[in-house]
Every structure is written in C-alpha cells, then in structure tokens.
Amino acid sequence: MEIMQSESVVLEPLQSSVLGKPLLRVVRMMQGDHPSLPSVSVYFQGCDAYPKCFGCHNPETWDFDEKFAVDFSHLVKHVVAKLDTLLNVYDKVALVLLGGEPLSPRNRKYAYMLAKIVKEFFQEKVVVLIFSWRTPKDLLELDVPLDYFDEYVLGRYLQKYHRDGFPASANQLYLTKEELKQIFETLKINKQEKKGEELCNF
Numbered sequence: 564m565e566i567m568q569s570e571s572v573v574l575e576p577l578q579s580s581v582l583g584k585p586l587l588r589v590v591r592m593m594q595g596d597h598p599s600l601p602s603v604s605v606y607f608q609g610c611d612a613y614p615k616c617f618g619c620h621n622p623e624t625w626d627f628d629e630k631f632a633v634d635f636s637h638l639v640k641h642v643v644a645k646l647d648t649l650l651n652v653y654d655k656v657a658l659v660l661l662g663g664e665p666l667s668p669r670n671r672k673y674a675y676m677l678a679k680i681v682k683e684f685f686q687e688k689v690v691v692l693i694f695s696w697r698t699p700k701d702l703l704e705l706d707v708p709l710d711y712f713d714e715y716v717l718g719r720y721l722q723k724y725h726r727d728g729f730p731a732s733a734n735q736l737y738l739t740k741e742e743l744k745q746i747f748e749t750l751k752i753n754k755q756e757k758k759g760e761e762l763c764n765f
C-alpha cells in the first residue's frame with residue numbers, strides 16, 4: 564500500500580556491535596497481518612519448527628542464513644520511521660513480528676528489544692502482535708520476558724485447518740496479553756496439582 568511520507572523519528576543510538584545482529588527477511592507496511600489495524604510487519608529470517616508446517620506460506624524464511632543478518636539499530640530506525648509514517652494517516656497501528664519464527668533462539672531477544680523500544684516510544688498508539696508456532700505451554704518455559712507483546716497468534720499453521728479468516732489456521736490461538744497470562748496461571752496450577760498427585764502416589 565502507498566502511504567504518504569513523514570518526517571523520520573530520531574532515537575537514541577544503539578550499540579549494535581554489543582547487541583549482535585538479528586536475521587531479517589523483510590519489513591513491510593501491510594494490511595492483513597493484523598486483523599483490524601494496518602501494520603509494519605517485520606519478517607524475521609529462520610524457523611526452528613521441526614518438522615516444518617505442511618503448506619507453510621513462507622518457506623523462503625526457513626534457513627538461518629547469515630546473509631540475512633542486519634544491524635539492529637538500523638532495523639529499529641527503519642521500523643520506527645515506517646510506524647511514524649503510518650501514524651500520520653491512522654490513529655492506531657500495529658507492529659507485527661512474524662517470519663520465520665521471531666521467538667527462535669537466534670531472534671527472540673531482538674523481537675523483545677524491538678517491541679520494548681516501540682512500546683516505550685509510541686505507547687498505546689502501536690499494538691505489538693507476535694506470531695509463533697509455539698504454544699502457551701512452550702512460552703511458559705521460555706526464559707524470554709513477554710511484557711511488551713500486546714497480542715499473540717500461537718500454534719502451528721496446519722493446512723487442514725486453513726480458513727480465510729484470522730488467524731489463517733483455525734487451530735491457532737489469537738490471544739491478548741491478559742488472556743495468555745490467564746492460561747499461564749491455569750498451566751501453573753495444573754502443574755502443581757500434578758506434582759501433588761505424584762507425591763501422593765509415591
């Protein structure tokens with residue numbers, strides 16, 4: 564989509580030599596990656612789902628290839644400038660993180676830092692949505708903080724559950740941060756109850 568240009572936003576410079584480099588496929592301004600908001604969509608490169616999802620729409624993003632390494636501060640400036648451009652037209656927009664797998668060990672800290680910078684800078688004007696093949700149970704076990712992601716699409720893409728709606732696979736969970744926290748609480752309680760039962764049966 565064509566959006567009018569706006570002045571770019573200046574941020575504090577980041578020490579990318581210290582932070583390392585994410586693998587990135589492309590950054591696009593899109594309609595459709597978020598169910599209701601126009602988005603700046605960041606497609607990370609590299610997918611750690613095994614086996615891969617049959618019918619995956621983005622197989623070109625599977626390889627963890629260093630030729631896709633980008634400077635993180637450059638990525639931040641690019642994303643912020645695109646968000647700023649969208650916000651000249653819309654009151655509220657989305658930053659969508661997908662791929663590939665944004666929560667792969669290679670890219671998860673960059674997905675987190677990008678979300679943190681964007682949320683601190685734009686606050687409620689930008690909704691951060693992250694896609695992951697991982698389930699809520701998998702996320703509970705990840706040692707990456709999730710506080711700056713507002714919304715999630717979780718679960719694998721399964722072609723047999725493909726639909727025209729959102730998300731594209733009917734088995735996938737579209738959750739707010741609050742809904743995910745509730746699921747975490749339920750999972751923790753279930754785990755404690757299971758441990759208790761195991762102790763009683765010992």
Ligand code: SF4
Binds near residue numbers: 611615621
């Ligand atoms: S997790 Fe995403 S990128 Fe990876 S195979 Fe599945 S649909 Fe494709």
